[in-house]
Amino acid sequence: MNIELNRDSRQPMYLQLQSALRGMILTGALPPGCKLPASREMARLLGLSRNTVDEAYGCLADGGLTDVRPGRGTYVRGDIRAERQRAEEAIDWEARINETVREYVRYRTGIGAVRQGGRDVISFTSLAPDHQLFAVDAFRRCMNDVLVNEGGVLLNYGYVRGYEPLRRYLIGYLEAKGIDCGGNELLIVNGFRQGLELTVRALCRPGDTVACESPTYNGALGMFSACGVRCAGVPMDAEGVDPEVLERVLRDERPALLYLIPTYHNPTGVNMTMGRRREVLALAQRYAVPVLEDGFSEELRYDGTAYPSLKALDGGGCVIYAGSFSKVLFPGLRVGWLLAPKALAYYLYHLKYNDDIHTGLLHQAGLWAFCERGYLERHLRYCRKIYRERMAAMDDALRRHLTGLAKWTAGSGGFSFWLKFPTGTDARALAERAPEYGVAYAPGDSFFPGGGGRNYVRLGFSRLEPAQIETGVTRLSRLFGTATHSPKEMT
Amino acid sequence: MNIELNRDSRQPMYLQLQSALRGMILTGALPPGCKLPASREMARLLGLSRNTVDEAYGCLADGGLTDVRPGRGTYVRGDIRAERQRAEEAIDWEARINETVREYVRYRTGIGAVRQGGRDVISFTSLAPDHQLFAVDAFRRCMNDVLVNEGGVLLNYGYVRGYEPLRRYLIGYLEAKGIDCGGNELLIVNGFRQGLELTVRALCRPGDTVACESPTYNGALGMFSACGVRCAGVPMDAEGVDPEVLERVLRDERPALLYLIPTYHNPTGVNMTMGRRREVLALAQRYAVPVLEDGFSEELRYDGTAYPSLKALDGGGCVIYAGSFSKVLFPGLRVGWLLAPKALAYYLYHLKYNDDIHTGLLHQAGLWAFCERGYLERHLRYCRKIYRERMAAMDDALRRHLTGLAKWTAGSGGFSFWLKFPTGTDARALAERAPEYGVAYAPGDSFFPGGGGRNYVRLGFSRLEPAQIETGVTRLSRLFGTATHSPKEMT
Numbered sequence: 010m011n012i013e014l015n016r017d018s019r020q021p022m023y024l025q026l027q028s029a030l031r032g033m034i035l036t037g038a039l040p041p042g043c044k045l046p047a048s049r050e051m052a053r054l055l056g057l058s059r060n061t062v063d064e065a066y067g068c069l070a071d072g073g074l075t076d077v078r079p080g081r082g083t084y085v086r087g088d089i090r091a092e093r094q095r096a097e098e099a100i101d102w103e104a105r106i107n108e109t110v111r112e113y114v115r116y117r118t119g120i121g122a123v124r125q126g127g128r129d130v131i132s133f134t135s136l137a138p139d140h141q142l143f144a145v146d147a148f149r150r151c152m153n154d155v156l157v158n159e160g161g162v163l164l165n166y167g168y169v170r171g172y173e174p175l176r177r178y179l180i181g182y183l184e185a186k187g188i189d190c191g192g193n194e195l196l197i198v199n200g201f202r203q204g205l206e207l208t209v210r211a212l213c214r215p216g217d218t219v220a221c222e223s224p225t226y227n228g229a230l231g232m233f234s235a236c237g238v239r240c241a242g243v244p245m246d247a248e249g250v251d252p253e254v255l256e257r258v259l260r261d262e263r264p265a266l267l268y269l270i271p272t273y274h275n276p277t278g279v280n281m282t283m284g285r286r287r288e289v290l291a292l293a294q295r296y297a298v299p300v301l302e303d304g305f306s307e308e309l310r311y312d313g314t315a316y317p318s319l320k321a322l323d324g325g326g327c328v329i330y331a332g333s334f335s336k337v338l339f340p341g342l343r344v345g346w347l348l349a350p351k352a353l354a355y356y357l358y359h360l361k362y363n364d365d366i367h368t369g370l371l372h373q374a375g376l377w378a379f380c381e382r383g384y385l386e387r388h389l390r391y392c393r394k395i396y397r398e399r400m401a402a403m404d405d406a407l408r409r410h411l412t413g414l415a416k417w418t419a420g421s422g423g424f425s426f427w428l429k430f431p432t433g434t435d436a437r438a439l440a441e442r443a444p445e446y447g448v449a450y451a452p453g454d455s456f457f458p459g460g461g462g463r464n465y466v467r468l469g470f471s472r473l474e475p476a477q478i479e480t481g482v483t484r485l486s487r488l489f490g491t492a493t494h495s496p497k498e499m500t
Numbered sequence: 501m502n503i504e505l506n507r508d509s510r511q512p513m514y515l516q517l518q519s520a521l522r523g524m525i526l527t528g529a530l531p532p533g534c535k536l537p538a539s540r541e542m543a544r545l546l547g548l549s550r551n552t553v554d555e556a557y558g559c560l561a562d563g564g565l566t567d568v569r570p571g572r573g574t575y576v577r578g579d580i581r582a583e584r585q586r587a588e589e590a591i592d593w594e595a596r597i598n599e600t601v602r603e604y605v606r607y608r609t610g611i612g613a614v615r616q617g618g619r620d621v622i623s624f625t626s627l628a629p630d631h632q633l634f635a636v637d638a639f640r641r642c643m644n645d646v647l648v649n650e651g652g653v654l655l656n657y658g659y660v661r662g663y664e665p666l667r668r669y670l671i672g673y674l675e676a677k678g679i680d681c682g683g684n685e686l687l688i689v690n691g692f693r694q695g696l697e698l699t700v701r702a703l704c705r706p707g708d709t710v711a712c713e714s715p716t717y718n719g720a721l722g723m724f725s726a727c728g729v730r731c732a733g734v735p736m737d738a739e740g741v742d743p744e745v746l747e748r749v750l751r752d753e754r755p756a757l758l759y760l761i762p763t764y765h766n767p768t769g770v771n772m773t774m775g776r777r778r779e780v781l782a783l784a785q786r787y788a789v790p791v792l793e794d795g796f797s798e799e800l801r802y803d804g805t806a807y808p809s810l811k812a813l814d815g816g817g818c819v820i821y822a823g824s825f826s827k828v829l830f831p832g833l834r835v836g837w838l839l840a841p842k843a844l845a846y847y848l849y850h851l852k853y854n855d856d857i858h859t860g861l862l863h864q865a866g867l868w869a870f871c872e873r874g875y876l877e878r879h880l881r882y883c884r885k886i887y888r889e890r891m892a893a894m895d896d897a898l899r900r901h902l903t904g905l906a907k908w909t910a911g912s913g914g915f916s917f918w919l920k921f922p923t924g925t926d927a928r929a930l931a932e933r934a935p936e937y938g939v940a941y942a943p944g945d946s947f948f949p950g951g952g953g954r955n956y957v958r959l960g961f962s963r964l965e966p967a968q969i970e971t972g973v974t975r976l977s978r979l980f981g982t983a984t985h986s987p988k989e990m991t
Contacts, residue, residue: 021806024678031680064774068678071778071813099785099817102843105756107705114850137657145651152643152862160636164830166628187515187559189522199690199856206855214598215706235854265596283555287562297591315512322562326590339655341861352593359605363726364697365690369860370832371643 010046012055022057023064030065034074034085045075045083109215113235120460121231124440126449131481133450133468136275136424138336142392144384148339151378155371163370169362171197171346172373178380179332179346186307187321188330194354196361197368199343201305204331205232205268207347207364208301211356213238213265220264222250224456224465226275226303229268233458238265242458245274247418249281252288259296267298271319273306273423276456276467280421283316290319293327299353300328306423308337308389311397313421320348329353334376336424336471337389342372396424402475403468406482414489415466424471427453430489434464439488448484501537503546513548514555521556525565525576536566536574600706604726611951612722615931617940622972624941624959627766627915629827633883635875639830642869646862654861660853662688662837663864669871670823670837677798678812679821685845687852688859691836692796695822696723696759698838698855699792702847704729704756711755713741715947715956717766717794720759724949729756733949736765738909740772743779750787758789762810764797764914767947767958771912774807781810784818790844791819797914799828799880802888804912811839820844825867827915827962828880833863887915893966894959897973905980906957915962918944921980925955930979939975 012029014022033039046054048062055062066083069075075083123134155163163172170176175197180190198204213219215237221229223242233240241262243255249271258264269289271281281289293300302319320330333345349357361367379385403426404419411417415428430436437452453465468485470478503520505513524530537545539553546553557574560566566574614625646654654663661667666688671681689695704710706728712720714733724731732753734746740762749755760780762772772780784791793810811821824836840848852858870876894917895910902908906919921927928943944956959976961969 018676020676020678024808024812028675028678067778068808068813071781072680100788100790100841102790102841102847105703105790106844106847107702110702110847110851113854114847117850117853140652140656143652143655145647145655148655149644149647149651152647153640156636156640156643160640161631161634162832164634164636164639164832165631166831184519185509185511187511187519189563199860202854203856211598211601212596231854235851287558290562294590299591299593299596317515317559321515322559340657340857341653341655343856343858343860350591350593353597356593356597356601356605359608360601360726362608363604363693363722364855365694365834367834369690369834369863371866372860372862375862 010054014055014057023061023068026055026057026062026065027068030069031072031074034069039085041085041087043085045085047082109237110235112237113231116234117231120437120455121227123451123455124444124449126444126447130444130447130449131473131477131484133448133470133473133481133485135472136336136469137340137472138338138392138424139395139472142388142395143339144379144388147382147384148375148379151382151384152371152375155374155378159374163374167367167370169358169367170195171368172370172377174381175344175373175377176346178377182380183320183330183332183348187317188348189321190348192351193348194351194358196347196349196354196357197373198345198347198361199365199368200335200340200345201303201331201333202228202232203361203364203368204333204345204347205229205301205303206236207357207360208329208331208349209233209236209238209266210360211353212299217265218262219266219268220255220258220262220298221268221458222270222274223458224276224453224462225268225458226270227451227455229303230456230458240458245277245279247279249274249279249285250289252285252292255289256292256296259292259298263296264298267293267300268303269300269319270303270305272304272316273309273420275306275423276425276451276453276465277427278418278420278423278425280313280316283314286316286319286322290322290328294323298327302328302330304330304332306336307332308334309393309396309424310422311393311400326350334385337392338379338385339376342369342376344368344372344376396471399470399473399475399478402478403470403482406479410482410486411489414486425467425469428466428468430464430466432464434489436466437463443485443488446484446488448481448488450485501545505546505548514552514559517546517548517553517556518559521560522563522565525560530576532576532578534576536576538573600728601726603728604722607725608722611928611946612718614942614946615935615940617935617938621935621938621940622964622968622975624939624961624964624972624976626963627827627960628831628963629829629883629915630886630963633879633886634830635870635879638873638875639866639870642873642875643862643866646865646869650865654865658858658861660849660858661686662859663861663868665872666835666864666868667837669868673871674811674821674823674839678808679839680812681839683842684839685842685849687838687840687845687848688864689836689838689852690834690856690859691826691831692794692822692824693719693723694852694855695824695836695838696720696792696794697727698848698851699820699822699840700724700727700729700757701851702844703790708756709753710757710759711746711749711753711789712759712949713761713765714949715767715944715953716759716949717761718942718946720794721947721949731949736768736770738770740765740770740776741780743776743783746780747783747787750783750789754787755789758784758791759794760791760810761794761796763795763807764800764911766797766914767916767942767944767956768918769909769911769914769916771804771807774805777807777810777813781813781819785814789818793819793821795821795823797827798823799825800884800887800915801913802884802891817841825876828883829870829876830867833860833867835859835863835867887962890961890964890966890969893969894961894973897970901973901977902980905977916958916960919957919959921955921957923955925980927957928954934976934979937975937979939972939979941976
């Protein structure tokens with residue numbers, strides 16, 4: 010019996026022995042029915058104490074791999090596979106999953122799923138920034154410096170609210186955008202999603218209603234599903250969410266929260282007009298409904314006017330502002346923030362502690378150093394220029410290849426175009442075939458709270474260079490050209 | 501009127517103007533009732549377009565700072581403070597908080613709170629590692645190298661499961677500890693707490709029961725409260741959780757989850773014996789109750805035998821293993837992991853995505869490089885030696901100063917001692933006075949699911965050097981000496 014034990018390892022000998030024997034049993038080197046050497050004999054063979062061998066044999070029996078027949082010895086069990094299967098089935102996990110969670114996973118693996126396609130596919134599915142544009146070297150120096158200056162402290166537990174210098178920087182950054190942070194508290198969170206999660210958990214009970222634009226960010230729809238809250242979608246026009254329907258929803262459905270993406274809305278790209286911002290905010294105040302403003306793409310402005318955020322217009326009352334640099338700087342760091350009225354922030358703070366104590370500290374410190382040294386500004390100027398070119402390339406390619414097949418509005422910011430195909434086009438079904446055409450996109454139906462919208466498509470362009478955009482749109486035109494000219498595809 | 505505007509700023513002019521005027525109104529430089537210059541006049545004064553001024557005036561009015569009297573002009577409102585107050589009270593946040601969340605925050609700010617004390621206080625409250633021992637420089641080089649090698653990718657979005665090289669490293673690390681990872685999935689999470697949260701959310705419904713040791717980690721009690729689950733505590737003896745009571749609880753209360761800390765239990769320090777581990781696991785299997793094993797302190801072994809984790813003894817069936825390096829390496833990074841049977845891991849994966857997409861990537865990569873280069877092993881050898889000395893200093897000081905006042909068991913690992921004072925001692929009340937004596941500790945009652953335990957105290961020593969330990973324990977003996985000799989303190 011060829012068993013190698015390492016006396017210098019910190020793993021106890023009996024565990025090493027157990028592990029070696031287990032391997033031999035599972036691979037069949039010790040076949041079913043085979044008798045293991047008596048523990049005294051085994052101990053002699055390996056130069057171990059008998060206790061050690063007994064301990065190892067005990068573990069094997071506990072693990073269901075052997076039978077101990079009193080007075081006769083230890084035998085490899087007859088049907089190890091069945092035995093292991095049985096052990097793995099000791100618990101029927103499926104049956105134990107919380108129904109809300111099961112419902113959410115069904116959503117996410119169904120309509121929430123987006124087919125990405127393989128290596129040669131040109132993918133318009135992503136809204137991630139292009140990391141080829143990242144100022145990695147500048148960031149590396151920032152990380153190095155913060156580790157030199159206060160590494161020990163940054164590697165130990167920190168404050169729930171976040172890294173203080175980053176918090177101060179962000180407050181200044183928000184004030185410069187016209188937001189009055191007085192009466193509010195800023196909390197660093199793990200990107201936008203955790204901010205959304207904390208807000209929904211604090212303000213909603215299962216069964217409550219959340220109002221939102223329709224369509225809206227499909228990840229938010231997943232979050233609402235995971236939290237067991239209903240979703241009342243409010244349609245949009247070119248200026249933003251429809252105020253008449255919004256008022257009806259606020260009045261009749263008394264939502265616990267109104268979730269809005271006023272600037273470069275996902276997926277439509279609409280930048281809510283100033284008048285509409287005022288109107289929407291006045292409605293939220295009148296019906297005393299908290300607003301969660303998703304400012305994820307505010308920095309992605311290439312042309313046109315910057316409107317103030319709802320939070321900047323709010324008298325201090327009802328807007329919770331969720332921000333993130335994840336579309337311009339380093340989403341891999343998972344750093345975002347919430348600015349919330351103090352009375353609410355008190356609860357968000359405790360929920361954040363409960364979730365994970367605080368957001369990773371070193372990431373926050375590195376990001377702070379990067380911003381503080383002016384690299385954020387520099388990077389924004391640089392990448393806005395690139396993304397503006399890509400957006401123009403997109404618009405140009407769409408005009409040349411999809412005119413007549415689809416309608417869209419050229420935006421002035423953000424990372425995506427929102428295309429409407431003729432009613433009857435099934436962009437969801439076509440997305441399944443898209444990789445055959447060498448292209449992938451996000452089918453629009455996943456963005457609608459109430460279902461529908463199968464004739465819509467979201468095209469993200471942030472990670473594609475103009476030549477890829479041209480090729481990708483050509484492929485799309487072939488895919489949709491076939492579809493819209495073939496009556497079988499129409500329903 | 502002294503208004504400075506910066507024409508090079510990316511902040512639009514009307515927002516700069518609004519912000520300047522708002523500041524003057526809030527500080528009283530523009531007092532209540534004061535009339536603002538007509539917009540035409542203001543535009544001329546500042547060299548702005550009239551539209552810009554109108555836009556700024558509109559924002560001030562929206563923010564409730566000014567009144568626009570048609571035909572007469574714009575006036576600073578009469579009672580700005582009251583107005584702001586009203587705006588801030590547009591929403592009664594307290595009334596809107598989810599009851600479960602409110603209940604949890606009440607718990608956490610009540611019994612869950614631990615008084616830390618000020619700067620000159622010697623604090624035994626913490627279970628954090630001592631960052632003076634951290635190999636910061638080695639870690640800094642690791643971070644630098646991973647940023648040089650694949651910075652762009654690490655700074656963009658990553659995989660939900662975690663950074664692949666770290667996952668592979670951890671699987672090897674767990675296999676070396678006798679855990680068979682086959683049939684399981686490893687998921688990187690933001691420290692132990694997020695692992696606990698995902699598990700509770702996947703397996704429990706509000707109102708369900710979770711069984712756990714009594715006493716147990718108070719942060720877990722907070723989590724159960726935040727998730728709206730009941731807690732059935734099972735008492736412990738010197739070998740671990742009591743198997744007879746455990747069986748009764750598993751049989752009669754059908755808990756959705758059994759949460760256990762078998763190794764260097766928090767707060768008691770008990771290392772569950774081998775026989776007890778087998779017994780407990782057999783019970784969980786018999787009653788088909790999922791076990792969440794908290795392995796947070798497994799590496800904190802200074803003497804004695806290492807027992808296998810429950811997960812290593814489990815036939816594959818019912819144990820979810822939650823691990824973390826936060827007690828030995830860099831808790832500020834917030835990196836932990838869950839090893840769970842695949843059928844469950846599928847749901848945990850989707851919940852993790854929902855929470856925050858993935859754990860910060862760069863932290864994972866830095867940690868991987870640190871471990872891969874053998875620094876973890878080296879650091880463990882070094883800090884085990886230091887912590888062993890501190891534990892011995894603690895035991896020594898307790899013997900000399902607290903014999904007769906309290907009882908405790910010298911442990912062989914972990915970061916704390918668990919002291920029992922005579923019934924009637926109110927360690928919670930004394931904790932409030934402890935800072936006057938220059939000392940702080942965690943009152944034991946916060947660790948008991950069912951209340952009680954006011955005569956227990958947890959003393960963490962990880963961040964204290966032997967001289968501080970000596971002084972701190974002297975102070976404790978004075979505090980408790982006074983208390984136990986003064987009949988008024990007894991109840």
